[in-house]
Amino acid sequence: MAKSQEWETTDVLICGCGPTGAMLSGYLGKLGVRNIVLEKEPDITTDPRGIALDDDGIRFLQGLGLYEHVFTKMGSNMPKSEGNTGHVGVLAHKQPILEKYLRIAMKKAAECELRCSCELTSISEDKDWVYATYKDVSGTERKIRAKFLAAADGKTGYTRKMYLEPKGVELNWAEQTKYxxxxxxxxxxxxxxxxxxxxxxxxxxxxxxxxxxxxxxxxxxxxxxxxxxxxxxxxxxxxxxxxxxxxxxxxxxxxxxxxxxxxxxxxxxxxxxxxxxxxxxxxxxxxxxxxxxxxxxxxxxxxxSARSCNKWALDRVILCGDAAHVFPPFGGQGITSGFRDAISLAWRLSIACSSNRQLDYEHLFKGWYLERKQQLDKSLASTVHNGDLVNGSSFMHLFIRNWGLWFLQLIPSWKHWLERGPRGEGPTQYIHSPGMPFIPEYNGGLYFPQTYCISLQKNAEVQFTDDVIFAEKRSHSRSWYS
The missing domain is CATH 3.30.9 (D-Amino Acid Oxidase; Chain A, domain 2)
Known part of the structure; x- marks a missing residue:
């Protein structure tokens, strides 16, 4: 491999600055991890694609200090939607504005750098580094090396299609269906x-x-x-x-x-x-x-389609967002799932980049994607179920669905459960497997709650507990379950 002085160096190279890549960069910046983001497009697309973000997604925006813009700039809440994190259940957002404020959060961190109009052209690795080449806005080929490469470049992105698939990484059908x-x-x-x-x-x-x-x-x-x-x-x-x-x-x-x-x-x-x-x-x-x-x-x-990769990490290259999994359109889970990837990956990358000892990072990242797959499988199952419910065309399906939904609304508590949708079941409780950062004997794996609080000082403002607990701290603990 070429000598180090021939390569620009950073801690994490992120490919793609859509919602997932920007969220990952922002949280790495909060943790003090240097990262460079390569984005193929010259600017944020003006075409709104995803339009729904559940209460987890709102909470993640809050963690970047963006909550004040959620309902004033990004979007509005969907009626009758209730969440489990101190927020409304669903935000109906305008994606270009969402991405704009994610990039503003990136700019506030000295550790984050965004480079637009840059196209990845090659990836290679050795035991210490991952090396990449890319063409910048002028067409000049640049060289960069990082401790890890996180690909948030979409379902047709370079990283998985051109680099990881030849190594055995596959985008498989979800177990529930071949939708x-x-x-x-x-x-x-x-x-x-x-x-x-x-x-x-x-x-x-x-x-x-x-x-x-x-x-x-x-x-x-x-x-x-x-x-x-x-x-x-x-x-x-x-x-x-x-x-x-x-x-x-x-x-x-x-x-x-x-x-x-x-x-x-x-x-x-x-x-x-x-x-x-x-x-x-x-x-x-x-x-x-x-x-x-x-x-x-x-x-x-x-x-x-409903698909997920068999592996989300191989050696020093990691997939997240649509590069690792894709969703049908029935549950509004696409962007939020990418956010969940980014949040739970950021603190692990921080550990992997700052560790002074020999770290088994493959074990660390395998624990990450096995953890994420538990929640992802739940989201995929509910999303596909929604699709089956609305897409049915047989007489028996229509009869059972229509009369069943009518009957449920006669009982107030059942009607309320129906209005809450999949979020009414509450957050995922994780089942422990090797590499997951909690102790099952002490009931670990539960979602860390958030509510409102107020200090004992006179005229103090009501705050979210996340903002108090994590205020101005660069902590590895922000995964929101314990």
Missing amino acids: QETWVALNWHLHLPTPKTHPTFPLWDLGYTPEQVYDLFFPNDFRFLCNPVRPAVCGRFGRPEDRLWRFEFVIMPGEEEMEMAGQEKVREVVYPYLTHPGSRYGLKEDVEFPEDCIEVLRSRPFRF
């Missing part, structure tokens, strides 16, 4: 019709305001449209004033993907949901939301 489907994902920016812009819209004469019309056609809650012919999901995301709407529908066998994402097919599939029967309002004619108030931000097909 794979293609859906069209639409992002719309909506504009309010008004009596001035749309004087003939029939609901003005009935006393409806523009805001009420918006709420009628685009309800505040997120919805699974259990259409046996073509399942779909839809809901608002971002801040209320953003007026952003997501609609996704499945592409059936034999249909051409790009054609189904085209304007004609989208209108055929989606606009019946935006047309209300006139009888609902005592009118003879149906009422359709004005098409010229819909601005299409995105309409494209996405292939979803």
Whole structure:
């Protein structure tokens, strides 16, 4: 291997600055671990992809000091969603804004450095270092070495596809199912019709305001449209004033993907949901939301599957986020799962980078991904179950689902459990295996709780317990279970 002076050196090289890579970098910075992030794109994409973040994800943003921006800049809470961490159950966010503030958190740490428009070209290792080459924004090839390389470069990224798969790392089907489907994902920016812009819209004469019309056609809650012919999901995301709407529908066998994402097919599939029967309002004619108030931000097909790699770490190279596992779209777990990877990996990397003795880092990282797989399997199972529930088309499935859900809502406690969804079961309790950092004999593996607290000082502000316990500390303990 080349001499050390020929290679730029850092502790951790992170490939990819999407949500997972940025979260990992931010937490490494808080722990004092030098890291360089290589991002292929020149800037944050303006296209919102993921739109949901559960209460774990909000808690992780809080840990980076970003909580004040969660509901003022990033998004809004989904109604009736309850969490287990002192936060609401689900944040309906705008991903570009989420990523913007993650990068702001990175910039506050001297140990973090982001390099955009950089494309990885090679990886190699010896017993002490992992070496990488990349092309920078000018096309010049650069050399860098790190103690560890963490790949958050997505399901088609260079690290797994070109480096680890030839070494036996595989992206396997999840044990629960071989789910794979293609859906069209639409992002719309909506504009309010008004009596001035749309004087003939029939609901003005009935006393409806523009805001009420918006709420009628685009309800505040997120919805699974259990259409046996073509399942779909839809809901608002971002801040209320953003007026952003997501609609996704499945592409059936034999249909051409790009054609189904085209304007004609989208209108055929989606606009019946935006047309209300006139009888609902005592009118003879149906009422359709004005098409010229819909601005299409995105309409494209996405292939979803439920998969996880057999190994997430090999020697000094580690996979996290979509590079290690991919989710169907039914549970809003994609970004949060990447966050969980980053949080639990960061303190382990800190130990591995700072240890003065010979450390069995392979054992350390194997314990990490076996731990993560326990929670991931639970999330995948609930996500696939959601999909099975809404995608069923047989008469018996529809009968049992529809009447079962109706019956559950007759009993208040069951209705509340149903509204909470998978989070109503509480956090994962981990089962110990070698390499996991807790003592099972003392009931270790439980999720570390968070609640509100206040000091005994007069006029003290209410705070989250995480912010008090971990305030200004560079600690290896921030994994949120004990």
